[in-house]
Amino acid sequence: MKTQLTQPTASTATPAQHTPGPWKAKYAQNMSIGIYAPGDEIYHHRKICDVSPKDISRERVANARLIAAAPELLAALEAILSDHEKCVATEQPGFLTEKQEAHALAALAAAKGGAA
Secondary structure: OOOOOOOOOOOOOOOOOOOOOOOEEEEOOOOOEEEEEEOOOOOOEEEEEEEOOOOOOOHHHHHHHHHHHHHHHHHHHHHHHHHHHHHHHOOOOOOOOHHHHHHHHHHHHHHHOOOO
């Protein structure tokens, strides 16, 4: 069963500057792994990036999966921080430690190109 998280608050949510998800990883004919986002009626998908076929490491497929999951991971982190902030704002105990909150905020800032 999935837990429903609330939408991000003003302090964690900023307009998306990345291509909206969901992103998918797909093998190309040259054995690179392409990361694609939904397109429109003309272009059915938009290429985000390639994981090089020259990368022969075991991590190549895992890297592609992680990149493809980025939009969902960002949305989940924003929702978790939002729910935590709502608890703290209403003087209820938050569910993140100070260290976890700082780590989450730093990761969010890194993903959005801001300062931690």
